[in-house]
Amino acid sequence: xxxxxxxxxxxxxxxxxxxxxxxxxxxxxxxxxxxxxxxxxxxxxxxxxxxxxxxxxxxxxxxxxxxxxxxxxxxxxxxxxxxxxxxxxxxxxxxxxxxxxxxxxxxxxxxxxxxxxxxxxxxxxxxxxxxxxxxxxxxxxxxxxxxxxxxxxxxxxxxxxxxxxxxxxxxxxxxxxxxxxxxxxxxxxxxxxxxxxxxxxxxxxxxxxxxxxxxxxxxxxxxxxxxxxxxxxxxxxxxxxxxxxxxxxxxxxxxxxxxxxxxxxxxxxxxxxxxxxxxxxxxxxxxxxxxxxxxxxxxxxxxxxxxxxxxxxxxxxxxxxxxxxxxxxxxxxxxxxxxxxxxxxxxxxxxxxxxxxxxxxxxxxxxxxxxxxxxxxxxxxxxxxxxxxxxxxxxxxxxxxxxxxxxxxxxxxxxxxxxxxxxxxxxxxxxxx
Numbered sequence: 001x002x003x004x005x006x007x008x009x010x011x012x013x014x015x016x017x018x019x020x021x022x023x024x025x026x027x028x029x030x031x032x033x034x035x036x037x038x039x040x041x042x043x044x045x046x047x048x049x050x051x052x053x054x055x056x057x058x059x060x061x062x063x064x065x066x067x068x069x070x071x072x073x074x075x076x077x078x079x080x081x082x083x084x085x086x087x088x089x090x091x092x093x094x095x096x097x098x099x100x101x102x103x104x105x106x107x108x109x110x111x112x113x114x115x116x117x118x119x120x121x122x123x124x125x126x127x128x129x130x131x132x133x134x135x136x137x138x139x140x141x142x143x144x145x146x147x148x149x150x151x152x153x154x155x156x157x158x159x160x161x162x163x164x165x166x167x168x169x170x171x172x173x174x175x176x177x178x179x180x181x182x183x184x185x186x187x188x189x190x191x192x193x194x195x196x197x198x199x200x201x202x203x204x205x206x207x208x209x210x211x212x213x214x215x216x217x218x219x220x221x222x223x224x225x226x227x228x229x230x231x232x233x234x235x236x237x238x239x240x241x242x243x244x245x246x247x248x249x250x251x252x253x254x255x256x257x258x259x260x261x262x263x264x265x266x267x268x269x270x271x272x273x274x275x276x277x278x279x280x281x282x283x284x285x286x287x288x289x290x291x292x293x294x295x296x297x298x299x300x301x302x303x304x305x306x307x308x309x310x311x312x313x314x315x316x317x318x319x320x321x322x323x324x325x326x327x328x329x330x331x332x333x334x335x336x337x338x339x340x341x342x343x344x345x346x347x348x349x350x351x352x353x354x355x356x357x358x359x360x361x362x363x364x365x366x367x368x369x370x371x372x373x374x375x376x377x378x379x380x381x382x383x384x385x386x387x388x389x390x391x392x393x394x395x396x397x398x399x400x401x402x403x404x405x406x407x408x409x410x411x412x413x414x415x416x417x418x419x420x421x422x423x424x425x426x427x428x429x430x431x432x433x
Contacts, residue, residue: 120341134165262331
């Protein structure tokens with residue numbers, strides 16, 4: 001909190017392209033405060049890309065800068081951390097019920113340490129990026145469904161996250177699927193009513209913003225800029241270099257293609273990890289006094305004990321939500337370190353189920369470390385020293401994007417191996433080609 005109260009720290013961090021983007025910059029938010037104070041339209045000049053409600057709410061904290069603002073960001077971090085701890089406990093209990101055996105996952109201290117001590121998240125908080133508020137409502141949406149079993153508040157939280165940062169809009173499909181797997185509700189109520197609450201809440205927020213600004217100009221400033229990539233500034237994403245080098249004639253086509261590409265893979269990820277539980281039909285485990293005897297179902301001669309069927313848990317809707325978030329972090333037009341770091345904070349939750357089957361964790365970690373070390377160096381060589389060029393920085397952003405793909409592929413492979421081992425009782429294993 002002490003560092004959050006030093007203006008020089010915030011000013012320095014907001015100038016780092018990996019930490020701050022035009023869509024979540026605190027410097028841009030400060031500009032919005034000035035416009036609001038002097039009665040200027042927030043979206044004149046094309047500098048402010050924050051939603052009107054966020055600007056107005058944050059302005060109350062800004063009046064007593066820096067203490068209330070620092071307390072706010074620390075409080076948001078603690079809130080997110082507490083929700084991750086609760087989700088971890090729920091996941092272990094949920095998997096215990098699905099598998100019929102005790103699942104002991106990561107401890108609370110591991111979850112807290114993995115989030116609070118993550119340097120990328122520390123930088124995001126110190127820069128006072130507004131990304132943290134989108135992260136807050138994403139994790140709140142998940143927790144409302146899995147902890148409180150409240151679909152309505154979950155959808156309203158997701159609508160708030162989408163209103164603030166847009167990209168959580170694509171999480172609607174996997175989050176609804178998670179609700180269908182967890183809540184004892186009909187599919188009509190989950191998908192139809194849930195979607196209606198989400199759309200209604202989002203429309204209500206947009207209309208409230210219109211009432212505050214007397215214009216729909218904020219819609220393009222906050223969402224159109226991200227979709228159309230109007231500000232071609234260097235960042236950690238894959239968009240800026242392509243549209244810098246591309247002929248202007250082809251730009252509209254590829255902007256549409258990139259937006260479709262960013263959302264279309266959410267559906268197959270969700271469908272592949274649709275959560276179901278089935279009873280094993282290959283064999284049954286009969287517990288005797290001193291050992292467990294495995295017999296075929298067709299063998300009716302063993303009648304000492306009543307058979308106990310074993311559960312095979314197929315799919316994982318919560319994993320689908322996490323994978324979808326990693327994909328959105330990879331395909332965003334204005335990504336930052338905080339996007340990836342927030343996704344990484346979910347990984348310890350799978351420590352006793354999926355992570356043991358991951359094969360390239362060390363390689364992925366080394367690639368991430370290399371991209372984090374070389375990214376600022378290449379950017380400084382290009383922009384400040386002039387001894388490099390844009391190819392230097394873009395090459396390292398490709399490595400950074402490759403980290404997302406490596407994580408997604410490794411988690412998918414690990415889950416498939418985990419399911420295969422469960423169905424075959426560990427008697428065989430998959431071979432990756």
